[in-house]
Amino acid sequence: MGLLHSGIFNQLETSTLVAVAEKDGLTSNLLKAYLPQINVYSAYEEMFKREELDIAAITTPVFLHKPLVEMALEHDCHVFVEKPLALDGDECRSVLREGGNVKTQVGYNRRFLETFKMAKRIVDNSSLGELKFLQSQMFETQVLRKEQGWRFDRSKSGGGVIIDLGAHVIDLLHYLVGPLSSVQAVGRSIYSDSVDDYASINVYFVDGPIGSLELSWSIRHYRLPEIKIAMQFENGSLTATEKYIEIYSEVDNHPLKRGWSTFYLQDLTAGIPINLGGPEYTAEDAQLLDCIKNDEEPLCNFREAAKTNFVIDAIYDSINTGEMQKIRYEA
Amino acid sequence: MELILGHNQFIGVSHTSEERGRERARRFSKVENIYRVVEAASALGFKNMMIETHPRMLDFLQYYEQNQTFDMNFYLQVPYVQAYIQTINQRGMRGFLSETIGRAGLAGTSSLALKSAFNLLKKDYLAIALSYFKLEIAPFSEFSVKALILHNTLTDLLMALEVSSAFSAFDQYVNDTLKLDFGLATWNFSLVKRNLERWNLRPAFVMTPVNVKGFDMNPTQEDVEAGLREYDGAVFAMNVLGGGAYSLPEAVSYVTSFDAVRRCVVGASSREHLKELVETFK
Numbered sequence: 001m002g003l004l005h006s007g008i009f010n011q012l013e014t015s016t017l018v019a020v021a022e023k024d025g026l027t028s029n030l031l032k033a034y035l036p037q038i039n040v041y042s043a044y045e046e047m048f049k050r051e052e053l054d055i056a057a058i059t060t061p062v063f064l065h066k067p068l069v070e071m072a073l074e075h076d077c078h079v080f081v082e083k084p085l086a087l088d089g090d091e092c093r094s095v096l097r098e099g100g101n102v103k104t105q106v107g108y109n110r111r112f113l114e115t116f117k118m119a120k121r122i123v124d125n126s127s128l129g130e131l132k133f134l135q136s137q138m139f140e141t142q143v144l145r146k147e148q149g150w151r152f153d154r155s156k157s158g159g160g161v162i163i164d165l166g167a168h169v170i171d172l173l174h175y176l177v178g179p180l181s182s183v184q185a186v187g188r189s190i191y192s193d194s195v196d197d198y199a200s201i202n203v204y205f206v207d208g209p210i211g212s213l214e215l216s217w218s219i220r221h222y223r224l225p226e227i228k229i230a231m232q233f234e235n236g237s238l239t240a241t242e243k244y245i246e247i248y249s250e251v252d253n254h255p256l257k258r259g260w261s262t263f264y265l266q267d268l269t270a271g272i273p274i275n276l277g278g279p280e281y282t283a284e285d286a287q288l289l290d291c292i293k294n295d296e297e298p299l300c301n302f303r304e305a306a307k308t309n310f311v312i313d314a315i316y317d318s319i320n321t322g323e324m325q326k327i328r329y330e331a
Numbered sequence: 332m333e334l335i336l337g338h339n340q341f342i343g344v345s346h347t348s349e350e351r352g353r354e355r356a357r358r359f360s361k362v363e364n365i366y367r368v369v370e371a372a373s374a375l376g377f378k379n380m381m382i383e384t385h386p387r388m389l390d391f392l393q394y395y396e397q398n399q400t401f402d403m404n405f406y407l408q409v410p411y412v413q414a415y416i417q418t419i420n421q422r423g424m425r426g427f428l429s430e431t432i433g434r435a436g437l438a439g440t441s442s443l444a445l446k447s448a449f450n451l452l453k454k455d456y457l458a459i460a461l462s463y464f465k466l467e468i469a470p471f472s473e474f475s476v477k478a479l480i481l482h483n484t485l486t487d488l489l490m491a492l493e494v495s496s497a498f499s500a501f502d503q504y505v506n507d508t509l510k511l512d513f514g515l516a517t518w519n520f521s522l523v524k525r526n527l528e529r530w531n532l533r534p535a536f537v538m539t540p541v542n543v544k545g546f547d548m549n550p551t552q553e554d555v556e557a558g559l560r561e562y563d564g565a566v567f568a569m570n571v572l573g574g575g576a577y578s579l580p581e582a583v584s585y586v587t588s589f590d591a592v593r594r595c596v597v598g599a600s601s602r603e604h605l606k607e608l609v610e611t612f613k
Contacts, residue, residue: 007491011522017492030456034494221356226349243348264347264576266546273550275518276487 001082002059004276008285011274015289021047048075061150062158066091073100078292082107084167085305087158089313092306105288105298106305108171112283114268119240123176127253129234134211138165140225142217143191152192160195163312166215169227170308179206184324185315190218201315332587336372336380337598341365342387346574362394371602373401375609381406381596384467392474408480409467457500478512479505486515490522495530514538518547520555524562540570543577543585559589566591583611
């Protein structure tokens with residue numbers, strides 16, 4: 001992800017890549033050999049000390065997010081950090097207390113996909129009436145044996161599929177519906193030793209709707225991480241995925257027509273300045289730059305992103321206690 | 332306009348939905364079903380096919396070799412990025428390199444494994460990358476491969492970071508050592524065109540989305556259209572039909588309006604669809 005965001009920031013009109021901190025000797029040697037125009041550091045502390053950075057893009061394993069974010073804030077840098085914001089809610093509360101007069105964006109990039117943006121417009125405009133309940137899921141074929149690496153070490157990742165894939169869906173539920181009141185969850189390790197590979201969660205929203213969230217990275221035939229959110233409204237239904245949004249409306253309520261309508265990502269997405277791996281990655285970085293320029297708040301700043309960590313804490317508490325857990329959003 | 336048969340439909344990729352991709356993956360899990368579609372394409376005049384070094388394509392080629400009833404040339408897109416990204420994410424760059432060097436040893440190419448290990452010590456990373464390409468394309472080398480194409484993920488990342496030396500090294504290696512044409516796939520035609528001009532590089536062709544809705548014609552459809560009109564090299568169009576989402580006559584009329592577009596990569600899952608494509612392009 002570091003290379004991807006480096007490439008994007010290097011090509012966007014108002015930013016240029018000037019320095020990289022990379023602890024792995026092999027990767028940093030590779031960067032030094034082929035990117036002579038940038039400064040490569042093996043210690044991030046050194047990079048912050050020597051460079052006058054405007055923005056820091058943090059794409060490390062999750063356990064390093066908090067110390068790196070804190071250092072970036074100390075140096076008055078605007079911050080992009082990959083999702084989740086931190087290992088747990090307490091780390092998020094500590095980061096939020098740091099504050100700072102800078103712009104922040106957390107990499108919940110699905111908010112920037114046109115299919116989910118269209119879903120948001122339909123929910124906000126009440127085009128289909130009141131939301132009653134929803135089913136959501138995120139699956140990927142990733143872990144079909146015991147795997148190695150920081151993602152499978154709870155102390156470094158914060159958990160398994162719930163915090164890795166699930167964080168994206170929980171963020172979208174906040175974006176589309178609003179705050180959750182409580183959750184009740186079951187989860188299980190299947191191949192991994194210390195992290196969850198499967199979870200099924202009942203979700204309750206503050207405004208009334210209820211729903212389900214099912215997560216697994218140990219499911220076959222899902223070659224890419226894939227979200228599906230199916231929402232049932234008073235006057236119709238909506239199913240949103242990364243690639244399409246399908247709407248069934250029982251009323252003519254412009255721009256929705258009565259009956260079925262399907263819109264594909266490729267119909268909804270205009271050209272973007274640079275596409276490395278998907279328009280959503282560029283959109284989140286570009287929005288941070290725009291917000292810095294215009295003194296506006298990015299769509300998924302630290303405060304917004306921390307909500308997802310708070311919900312994930314409650315999900316793990318529910319799995320551990322076997323009981324429904326209320327969400328503690330307070331910072 | 333020559334049509335080249337794409338392979339996305341055979342490996343479970345769909346531009347419109349993953350459900351559709353899975354349905355295709357099921358259908359083409361029988362390699363014979365892939366062979367029948369490619370055979371039908373050959374009968375309709377297709378001479379070339381675009382493939383990735385995906386394990387499914389290797390299965391197809393083995394079946395093709397054993398049952399060959401037609402001749403087909405192949406454009407080979409490398410590397411198989413998705414597998415690489417997954418390994419790097421899980422095991423880091425060092426783990427990825429160790430695993431690949433190990434693979435070279437297991438594949439009986441121990442000289443390649445030794446050479447890669449030696450290049451690692453010398454920090455000659457381009458030489459290592461080229462060794463990996465060699466390893467990845469080795470199983471495909473006995474087939475009629477016309478050109479090697481750098482996958483858009485790698486092209487676009489290296490272009491965005493402005494690593495010009497990588498492109499000259501790949502170009503030289505593919506042309507001089509492998510004696511093949513070298514092409515670039517990209518989702519960012521304007522950036523690639525600009526950098527190729529700056530760096531004075533001329534690949535045999537550039538493969539990029541050209542479609543009526545402007546999807547992945549970046550930064551804007553207008554900009555790419557202007558670039559295509561100016562570009563004096565060859566362009567292969569991809570994502571022309573939007574995975575079936577666009578009207579076929581409209582899509583064909585749009586892509587054929589650019590002189591630089593010499594070939595068009597199209598996907599089809601049945602003889603009927605292939606026939607419809609061929610007739611519309613005529």
